Amino acid sequence: MPNDDRNLLDVLKFELEFLEQGGYGRLPRESWRTGFVFEDSPTCMNFNSKDHKPCSECLLMQFVPQEARKEQTPCIHIPLSPNGATLEALYRTGTQQEIEETLGAWLRTTIHGLEAEKMKQVTRLAPPERPLALDARIVLHSLAVTPDQLPKPAIRPYPLKYVAAWTMKDGNEVTIRPIRPEDEPLMVKFHGTLSDRTVYLRYFYSLSLSRRVEHERLLRICFTDYDREMALIVERTVTDTGERKILAVGRLNKLHTSNQAEVAVLVSDQYQKLGLGYELLRRVIEIAKDEKLSQVSAEMLPDNVAMQVITKRLGFKVRTSEDQTSVRALLDL
Ligand SMILES: CC(C)(COP(=O)(O)OP(=O)(O)OC[C@H]1O[C@@H](n2cnc3c(N)ncnc32)[C@H](O)[C@@H]1OP(=O)(O)O)[C@@H](O)C(=O)NCCC(=O)NCCS
Ligand code: SF4
Numbered sequence: 001m002p003n004d005d006r007n008l009l010d011v012l013k014f015e016l017e018f019l020e021q022g023g024y025g026r027l028p029r030e031s032w033r034t035g036f037v038f039e040d041s042p043t044c045m046n047f048n049s050k051d052h053k054p055c056s057e058c059l060l061m062q063f064v065p066q067e068a069r070k071e072q073t074p075c076i077h078i079p080l081s082p083n084g085a086t087l088e089a090l091y092r093t094g095t096q097q098e099i100e101e102t103l104g105a106w107l108r109t110t111i112h113g114l115e116a117e118k119m120k121q122v123t124r125l126a127p128p129e130r131p132l133a134l135d136a137r138i139v140l141h142s143l144a145v146t147p148d149q150l151p152k153p154a155i156r157p158y159p160l161k162y163v164a165a166w167t168m169k170d171g172n173e174v175t176i177r178p179i180r181p182e183d184e185p186l187m188v189k190f191h192g193t194l195s196d197r198t199v200y201l202r203y204f205y206s207l208s209l210s211r212r213v214e215h216e217r218l219l220r221i222c223f224t225d226y227d228r229e230m231a232l233i234v235e236r237t238v239t240d241t242g243e244r245k246i247l248a249v250g251r252l253n254k255l256h257t258s259n260q261a262e263v264a265v266l267v268s269d270q271y272q273k274l275g276l277g278y279e280l281l282r283r284v285i286e287i288a289k290d291e292k293l294s295q296v297s298a299e300m301l302p303d304n305v306a307m308q309v310i311t312k313r314l315g316f317k318v319r320t321s322e323d324q325t326s327v328r329a330l331l332d333l
Pocket of ligand 1: 201267272278310
């Protein structure tokens with residue numbers, strides 16, 4: 001019986017981050033081999049532990065087919081792709097790159113599925129037209145307790161302090177504010193305004209519109225845990241029609257493993273060169289400082305001159321990778 005009380009979604013997200021940070025490529029203790037997936041990851045409940053717990057207690061067991069649950073390392077029998085590829089088979093026939101790509105795809109799909117399920121449950125229990133308090137408790141604190149001594153709420157409220165009006169170089173007024181779940185339809189329209197070149201510069205490959213506007217993907221972006229990430233959007237209301245539009249998005253993603261974050265900016269083609277990219281990144285950095293982070297970084301393609309100009313202007317140290325395929329900008333806060 002699984003006896004692992006960690007949160008499955010947190011564990012899978014951590015594993016994805018470990019993978020994306022190249023965790024399996026560098027094992028400081030055993031430099032002669034790359035890491036075994038799950039077993040050598042900090043997500044394994046036996047990682048660095050002298051007290052070895054049986055795998056039968058691991059929360060990954062729910063993904064292991066019944067017939068493989070008694071194997072010595074059950075997690076290598078998890079089917080990771082629609083055609084049933086397992087680590088056990090990939091170790092024999094696949095390259096390290098294939099293993100990591102298959103694992104990454106499985107983690108992303110499983111995380112999206114779990115998040116979508118969580119959202120469905122919340123919506124079922126508390127539909128937007130009929131908000132419902134599922135539980136309530138009142139705790140009275142002494143007047144001597146200052147606001148910063150009060151316990152933090154489980155879900156951080158909408159960060160109103162990051163809502164501000166701003167004027168673009170063409171004189172038009174916009175609002176810069178943290179994203180909200182109800183922004184999803186505006187995000188769909190925003191993605192429809194992006195050229196192939198802009199998408200390529202942001203994601204480093206051509207991500208189709210249908211993929212960019214997938215409900216599960218946008219749900220993850222719009223339904224933000226403000227403690228872990230922050231997405232600022234630039235919103236404009238067209239005076240004549242009253243239509244609301246998103247013109248740009250800036251993101252700050254905290255890394256689980258350190259006090260650092262990755263930042264990125266995306267401006268709709270029609271509104272580029274109006275100061276939005278610089279202003280969004282400047283604000284994202286201010287948020288990173290408020291969050292007491294120690295460093296932020298941005299990754300860009302070598303021909304992304306605009307982003308290099310902006311990051312340098314904001315004080316980042318900008319360095320091209322040895323193989324000249326990407327540029328990394330780092331800012332100590
Ligand atoms: C890169 C990007 C965010 C820049 O945003 P932007 O709003 O167009 O840029 P800004 O108007 O804030 O420009 C700031 C400065 O960058 C420079 N700049 C902007 N575009 C430039 C370009 N195409 N070539 C050279 N310099 C450029 C300018 O010097 C400008 O300042 P100035 O006009 O005051 O001298 C935007 O072009 C974009 O979304 N690109 C696609 C996605 C992307 O590359 N994201 C970054 C990856 S993390
Ligand atoms: S199944 Fe066993 S080896 Fe695999 S992650 Fe869980 S505890 Fe670690």
